[in-house]
Amino acid sequence: MGTYRELQDALERQLQQLAQLPELKGPNLQRLMDKLRTNRFNLVVLGAFKRGKSTLINALLGEAVLPTAIVPLTSVVTILGYGESLKIMVHFQNGQTREITQPELADYITEKGNPHNQKGVREVEIEYPCEYLKDGVRIIDTPGVGSVYSHNTDVAYNYLPQVDAAIFVVTVDPPLSAAEQEFLKDIREYVHKLFFVLNKIDYVETGDRQEALDFTTAVLKENLSADRVMIFPISAKLAMAGKSNGHPEYLKSSQLPVFEEHLRQFLYQEKGRVLLISCLNGALKTITDSTLGLKVERQASGLPLQELEEKIARFNLELQGLEKEREMSLLLLDGRVKGVIKDLDADLEAFKRETTARLRREVEQTFHQKSRLAGDLRKEMEEYLFSALRDVFITWRRQEIDKLSQTLTATHQEFAGRINAILERLAQSTARIFDFSLRGFAAEEAFTELSSFWFRFKDDPVGLEILQMTVTSLLPRALTKGLLLKKLLENVTELVDKHCGRLRYDFHQKLQEIARDFRQTWLAKIDDTTQSIREALERARTQKQSSTQATKEKTGELDRRLEEILQAEAQLLALKDRIEATFH
Structure with missing residues (x-):
């Protein structure tokens, strides 16, 4: 579906051809192909309700997958990705999952069907066979910014650091609200990946569109403190009619194709190029490893046995030095991870103190307000306390994940750099000992951006359903108002402390898993290269027992x-030049 897809397909074909070569069989090329196939471009859609967000998403998909409503959506996030057929999964806050049909979707993600998210939905995932999604885009639909439901804006904001691009939907009428303008001021740091869509241009006369565009641009620049913003006038309604009913003139009038092309180019330029080059360099690294073993075997086969043994001894000595560097890299990684855990614990302790004090104040204020009106005060306070705890924990957790993701990305880059340096010294030392030339070392890039770490932590905090049951169990059935308030205030501290403990355990477990993945992934590269060289040397040593003719035939082979292999390498290098030229 365009230049990126063509380059992706071309690289995948070359990787498949490489995998057929005996020397390149193994998990490395398969891992690169999996990375190439499963990568996603995460695109979040933002905007106030009644701006046409759902219609825009449907227009991008070419079919009315999402319900369009005139009431604000709940705090539920909807994630749309590619699938061979339509499949909708609802994920609940208690950890349960349910598959639903498309007509049922409105019962879970709209305020009318799921008022105040009474059904406890965490998020909805939709798989859909759409060319737009098949090209690698994953759309994240967030609640309305500035909605009457206070935590909706927080949900939208918390997704911004984790995505590759964001669409902010505004309309020609009404103008930007005060809530939208405040939101824009808060997200100034992400302006480089924000696309603004001026929707509903079909509502105004052609002559008035430029005026509306100029006015909106000026307001956006002021609120973002930016000299330039990317804003595209469109009609999602016309685009939807054009795509679904086969009216190309409607689609052209909607101006959506112009926006789609700019967005696609941005995603591929920013992230697509990095992914393609990363996978390509990984393949070149695999070729370097395989040719390294072959070249060692080729050179070693022509050496007298005594000289070969001397060179093998030198190689083993080099390995001992590199082993010390490897152990040092592991120690540094462990130290970095311990530092991350220490900072996390300090953040969690500060959060616990501040949250306990604030919630006690808020619980007391709410209790006095509700005690004058509430019919079932105990039940209402249970619901309020759980809602307050859920919102504060989810918000803090997402903010902490953003911070952790940045730290882990830097740690990963540092560790990968150290391992690549060890691999380069191993290759160069081997070439020097056995006297052959080696093409420039191709280090595999540590293609692990923020979103990959963020999605490792993405699931909402473990134990929210336990927290809800605890809130209920801690409040006895029969209490006077005075005792009920006293018990509520006592329980705030206990509830916050318990759930902080659950969070700490959950974070620690995932951090240890990520650190273990770091070690396994990158240390395996050293082990694979070392093993390849050792096996080549052993084959050369064994060949010394063969006849002169057999040795000659082996050398020719x-x-x-x-x-x-070198021909395959030349094809990869030509494709690399093509990728660089395309995204230059």
Whole structure:
């Protein structure tokens, strides 16, 4: 579906061809192909209700997948990704999951069908067979910014650091609200990946559109403190009619295709190029490893046995030095992870103190307000306390994940850099000992951006359903108002402390898993390279027991295999030049 897809397909074909070569069989190329196929461009859609967000998403998809409503949506986030057929999964806050049909969707993600999110929905995932999504885009639909439901804006804001691009939907009428303008001021730091869509241009005369565009641009620049903003006038309604009913003139009039092309180019330029080059360099690294073993075997086969043994001894000595560097890298990684955990614990302790004090004040104020009107005061306070605890924990957790993701990305880059340096010294030392030339070392990039760490932590805090049951169990059935308030205030501290403990355990477990993945992924590269060289040397040593003719035939075979791999390498390098030229 465009230049990026063509380059992705071309690279995947070359990786498949490489995987057929005996020397390149193994998990490395398969891992690169999986990374190439499963990567997603995360696109979040923001905007106040009644701006046409759902209609815009449906227009991008080319079909009315999402319900369009005139009332604010709940705090439920909807994630749309590619699937071979329509599949809708509802994920609840208690950890349960349910598959639903499309007609049922409105019962879970709209305020009318799910008022105040009474059904406890965490998020909804939709798989859909759409070309737009098949090209690697994953759309994240957030609640309305500035909605009458206070935590909706927080949900929208918390997704911004984790995505590759964001669409902010405004309309020609009414103008930007005060809530929208405040939101824009808060997200100034993300202006580089914000696209603004001026929707409903079909509502105004052609001559008035430029005036509306100029006015909206000026307001956006002022609120974002930016010299330039990316704003595209469109009609999602016309685009939807054009795509669904086969009216190309409607689609052209909607101006959506112009916006789609700019957005696609941005995503591929920013992230697509990095992904393609990362996978391509990974393949070049695999080729370097395989040719390294072949070249070692080729050179070693021509050496007298005594000289070969001397060179093997030198190689083993080099490995001992590199092993010390490897152990040092592991120690540094462990130290970095311990530092992350220490900072996390300090953040959690500060959060616990501040949250306990604030919630006690808010619970007391709310109690006095409700005690004058409430019919079932105990039940209403239970619901209020759980809602307050849920909102504060979810918000803090997402903010902490953003902070952790940045730290982990830097840690990963540092560790990967150290391992790549060890691999380069291993390759160069081997080439020097066995006296052969080696093409420039191709280090595999540590293609792990913020969103990959964020989605590792993405599931909402474990134990929210336990927290809800605890709120209920801690409040006895029969209490006077005075005792009820006293019990509520006592329980705030206990509830916050218990759930902080659950959060701490959950974070610690995931951090240890991520650190373990770091070690396994990158140390395996050293082990694979070392093992390849050792096996080559052992084959050369064994060959010394063969006849002169057999040795000559083996040398010729090694030369042919090397030539075949080097031809594949030349094709990869040509594709790399093409990718660089395309995204220059």
